[in-house]
Amino acid sequence: MKTIITGGAGFIGSNYVYYMLERYPDEQFICVDKLTYAGSLENLEAALNNENFKFIKGDIADRDLMYRIFKEEKPDVIINFAAESHVDRSVVDPDIFLQTNIIGTGVLLDACRIYGITRFHQVSTDEVYGDLPLDRPDLFFTEETPIHTSSPYSASKASADLLVLAYHRTFKLPVTISRCSNNYGPYQFPEKLIPLMIANALKDKQLPVYGKGENVRDWLYVKDHCEAIDLIVRKGTVGEVYNIGGHNERTNLEVVKIILKELGKSEDLISFVTDRPGHDRRYAIDPTKISNGLGWRPTTLFDEGIKMTIKWYLDNEAWLQNIISGDYQKYYERMYGSR
Numbered sequence: 001m002k003t004i005i006t007g008g009a010g011f012i013g014s015n016y017v018y019y020m021l022e023r024y025p026d027e028q029f030i031c032v033d034k035l036t037y038a039g040s041l042e043n044l045e046a047a048l049n050n051e052n053f054k055f056i057k058g059d060i061a062d063r064d065l066m067y068r069i070f071k072e073e074k075p076d077v078i079i080n081f082a083a084e085s086h087v088d089r090s091v092v093d094p095d096i097f098l099q100t101n102i103i104g105t106g107v108l109l110d111a112c113r114i115y116g117i118t119r120f121h122q123v124s125t126d127e128v129y130g131d132l133p134l135d136r137p138d139l140f141f142t143e144e145t146p147i148h149t150s151s152p153y154s155a156s157k158a159s160a161d162l163l164v165l166a167y168h169r170t171f172k173l174p175v176t177i178s179r180c181s182n183n184y185g186p187y188q189f190p191e192k193l194i195p196l197m198i199a200n201a202l203k204d205k206q207l208p209v210y211g212k213g214e215n216v217r218d219w220l221y222v223k224d225h226c227e228a229i230d231l232i233v234r235k236g237t238v239g240e241v242y243n244i245g246g247h248n249e250r251t252n253l254e255v256v257k258i259i260l261k262e263l264g265k266s267e268d269l270i271s272f273v274t275d276r277p278g279h280d281r282r283y284a285i286d287p288t289k290i291s292n293g294l295g296w297r298p299t300t301l302f303d304e305g306i307k308m309t310i311k312w313y314l315d316n317e318a319w320l321q322n323i324i325s326g327d328y329q330k331y332y333e334r335m336y337g338s339r
């Protein structure tokens with residue numbers, strides 16, 4: 001079997017590449033990635049010499065290139081991780097989110113239709129469901145929860161999901177979609193909450209918590225997400241959406257305090273800053289469908305996963321320094337400078 005993994009040089013995609021190479025030593029994997037600010041070949045260093053792995057630099061919205069890749073490589077399965085993924089960036093510059101997340105997905109779907117595949121899997125997000133109130137812990141996102149987006153990022157991901165489902169209905173394309181909650185783990189770019197707080201705490205810089213830090217996210221260790229996607233691709237029902245989450249809700253302030261405690265740093269580093277516009281209050285996944293239907297269960301508890309993640313950042317300080325010493329400084333100044 002030959003699988004194209006788009007966006008495989010980013011956070012979840014690179015974890016997926018490693019997961020798959022280890023699990024399926026007889027299969028072929030091709031990563032197609034544009035290498036934006038969020039993607040790096042450094043993330044794939046340990047895969048590049050594997051004879052079952054190939055890297056192709058390319059933009060999923062580049063129709064000619066995608067058709068050429070499909071024609072030459074004849075993939076069986078496409079897993080689309082490629083996306084602009086950061087909500088705050090989508091507030092400042094929505095355009096690239098429409099281009100990559102919607103147009104790019106459309107190009108891949110057309111390539112699948114023309115050249116034929118056995119499965120197209122879209123890696124989507126729980127953000128397509130909007131948010132839940134903080135005072136209703138009894139409510140969860142199910143696959144039937146209406147799409148109700150808040151940010152240009154989530155609107156672009158929801159648009160892509162609708163395209164994927166339309167290609168299934170109209171062209172009978174064999175698709176599946178997964179909608180996962182917040183991931184954490186190795187290789188996450190330090191613009192996202194957990195790695196940003198680790199990076200700042202290590203330098204004794206202020207930790208910018210939006211609003212009062214009361215917003216709730218449902219955290220899942222990245223390897224559990226990878227396992228769920230693989231299960232859906234191999235055993236899931238074509239045309240279906242599967243929610244992925246492990247019932248691990250925490251307020252942002254709780255998460256930040258855990259990181260400070262683990263690193264032995266003072267809570268005085270916490271700085272409450274102006275809230276994100278349109279900030280979603282709470283995400284919480286009901287994973288009943290994937291649990292009952294496919295037997296998926298997360299295996300990494302948050303207490304253990306956050307320790308492993310912090311250790312990874314400590315052990316890979318060069319990786320982190322490489323990122324935060326470049327253009328990242330400009331990004332940080334733009335986002336947090338006068339906040």
Ligand code: NAD
Pocket residue numbers: 006007008009010011012013032033034035036037038039040058059060061080081082083084085086100104123124125126157179180181182183184189
């Ligand atoms: P990321 O930003 O770390 O990585 C995205 C990757 O896509 C990068 O390697 C980047 O170079 C590549 N890319 C961007 N534009 C591209 C283009 N036009 N053509 C080819 N490659 C391109 O993102 P992530 O956090 O790893 O998320 C991966 C996917 O999972 C996204 O689709 C995201 O919406 C989804 N998701 C993320 C989370 C999370 O918590 N991070 C949770 C649920 C779903």
Ligand code: DAU
Pocket residue numbers: 085086087088124125126127180181182183191192193194196208209210211213215216217252276283
């Ligand atoms: O739920 C899945 C989504 O999770 C994915 O689809 C997105 O790609 C991914 O980026 C993530 O979105 P969030 O907006 O939830 O993640 P982020 O890490 O940006 O923020 C998590 C929470 O922390 C959110 O409530 C905002 C808050 N936050 C974030 C940053 C970067 C802060 O308080 N301070 C910060 O500096």
